[in-house]
Amino acid sequence: MTALDRLISYLSRMPGIGKKSATRMAYYILGQDQRFARSLADEIGSLHDRICPCSVCGNYTEGNLCEVCSDRQRDRSAICVVEHPQDVAVLEASGEYRGTYHVLGGVIAPIDGVGPEQLNIASLQSRVEKEGTRELIVATNPTVDGDATALYIARLFADRRITISRLALGLPVGGDLEYADRLTIARSLRGRVPLG
Amino acid sequence: MTALDRLISYLSRMPGIGKKSATRMAYYILGQDQRFARSLADEIGSLHDRICPCSVCGNYTEGNLCEVCSDRQRDRSAICVVEHPQDVAVLEASGEYRGTYHVLGGVIAPIDGVGPEQLNIASLQSRVEKEGTRELIVATNPTVDGDATALYIARLFADRRITISRLALGLPVGGDLEYADRLTIARSLRGRVPLG
Secondary structure, X not given: OOHHHHHHHHHHOOOOOOHHHHHHHHHHHHHOOHHHHHHHHHHHHHHHHHOEEOOOOOOEEOXXXXXXXXXXXXXXXXXXXXXXXXXXXXXXXXXXXXXXXXXXXXXXXXXXXXXXXXXXXXXXXXXHHHHOOOEEEEOOOOOHHHHHHHHHHHHHXXXXXXXXXXXXXXXXXXXXXXXXXXXXXXXXXXXXXXXX | OOHHHHHHHHHHOOOOOOHHHHHHHHHHHHHOOHHHHHHHHHHHHHHHHHXXXXXXXXXXXXXXXXXXXXXXXXXXXXXXEEOOHHHHHHHHHHOOOOEEEEEOOOOOEHHHOEOHHHOOOHHHHHHHHHHOOOEEEEOOOOOHHHXXXXXXXXXXXXXXXXXXXXXXXXXXXXXXHHHOOHHHHHHHHHOOOOOO
């Protein structure tokens, strides 16, 4: 296996990158100045040394606290529970939420051997205890495992005076009824909101 | 700019990789074991040290001669002229060609300041001289610059007894007339081949 083939096989392991894209990328890197390859290699190789989980919420950070947790303007009475650090970035990009986050690190998936104890659920419990949380928004993905995890969390805090909600399901903004799947249509009907 | 943002901006420079794919890749790398990141970084950082142009044809190789040039079974009387090393891989994958290659390293593009002297054209001339080439297949891309470069090469060897050809233009195999553009349809008509 040549150096080029090895690089292509590494790149192909990335999500959404097939063999063709990986090949294009490898040739692009080779076609650029070596400084580009060195800088890119540096960034990739040092990523894990530079970035660590936030000690409070588990989001990625280069310090001890992530950007959200170290921001005094954020509403600490609300915690949005997500599966992965990238979900925080997506929710932040919407500009809609001013509370804090908690990164589970995955979802409960018995088939894959992932139970609640493998996730950051104990730390969520102690946070809720300590911070006097009033609202939990469970933003796990709308999948079977994501739903089960959301239910598990809801039950965990059922005896407390906490508002627990889940992200709304429905049509994507700018979407087309014609292209929406049956389940999404059904959910958008069930979750219909009064007009005016 | 965080380490993650820097990596995303590097990855976004790759062809076909937008900000969204780059973000997904960066988070994927961070989510994997550090060994994966280190190996990937190693491959990328050492690529230019491991791979160099073949001393004969300019294709990428880890030795002095590329795989094609060091293969004694290949027909040395034919040279297929391509723009980039990746074009060699694409043509080889077709399994149709048994001759050798010559990588120009680009195309003549006066607007970008690329003239014949910036390309591996002098080395093509000395190869043809030395190897007694009988056939040249010009496989530059079917673009304005690719066509101009093909014409330039054809004129360069016009006074010699060399068969010079260009890749056929027409419909892609398995394609659909309905989706082909006008120019391709026109070329496929002009280049129509007798049946039976």
